[in-house]
Amino acid sequence: EKKRWLRAYLELQRLQAPPQRRSEKPNWDYHAEIQAFSHRVQENFSLDLLKTAFVNRCYIESEEARRRQLGLDKDAVALQLQDNSELAERGLRFARAYLARCFEGAYPELPAKGVEALVNFLTSQELVSYVAQNLSIQDLTLCRDFPAPPDVLQKTFLAVIGALLDSSGPERTGIFVRDFFIPQLIGKDLFEIWEVVNPMGLLVEELTKRKISAPEPRITRQLGVSTVLPVYFVGLYCDKKILAEGPGETLLAAEEEAARVALRKLYGYTENRRPWDYSKPKEGLAAEKAISSN
């Protein structure tokens, strides 16, 4: 049996060892893991496309550098791996187009800048790398650095979407994108995602487009005016009818908040809107699309 001090030393070594990739630890079968990944996501992939989707440019470069270092002849042990950059580009374009179509269908009042802000948020590095981490893509990617940086994870996930597009067609890929990206919007407010500098100006523009007169701000309620923490409720009235009401610490802040509430109501992005429709698309839609494209 091992001595007590030896066990303590080995335990310390184990805890201080640098983090290693899962593929370098014992019990790892790449092919089985990729099959399990495709079953976990409930999608049929063609496995070669999926394997190319996980190969990154930095991995190819590091492998070639290692082979040159070992002095191997280039033709004898050539790397026949393809990059995932084209798949990533196609996946990104499809995802952006699909999400833009979704939002234009669901919130028709939202202007183009708002749709663009939402799509940018959903395809941003942090969100995509967070989703990829929780789908075990960080174990399956082949990359030079460990742990894989978030832009590599984003590229790999978009390449997976591109591979799915090639294997199963745009409809199933659309359902996949909808199922994994749109739940990230739950609980988020429109103006947390979309930075608006001048909500009052934007509101005036929107109202002139709909031919309603300019809003008049009036103080509806106020509390604690002469204290350190006053609360003002400012209401916006158009033709003496109330549009929206918002609270704030100072009068200016309250007016801005009221403008934001009015914009949320106009675009239909309030907290009490209908939740997103995740039902299966009916087969009639495919026939409609085919007829419309013909």
Add this chain to the structure above:
Amino acid sequence: RYVRQLQRLQLLFSPTAADARGARQFVEEAAQDFARQHPDVVLYVSPRAGPGPAPVLRAEYLNGTVREELIASKTSEEIVQLATKLANQSGLDIIRIRKPFHTDNPSIQGQWHPLTNKPSILTIQGPRLQHQ
């Protein structure tokens, strides 16, 4: 859609020890059926020779937690039940849940604040103010 949170199960046991008998029976009889029923879990079976530590079933989840369960002196059916229990769990830590309820919408009509149900300044009818 539903994504099973269990990534892989590693079955580490010794081919000669007496307490790993259930594990050996599980590998002979039920492991293949389990793997066919759960195609999204990768099952690794690694026998380690010699008198080593107790047989263990290690489960790795998508959020990185690794859970080890001892299977010494358990029968094959018990190991199957244990494996299905681990497969249906998520990788969150098993701690005491403080409350058995949780809502994302704590208030339907808006939470009460001291200014609800108080008429606003504009609609107060005083002796001088008049409605238009």
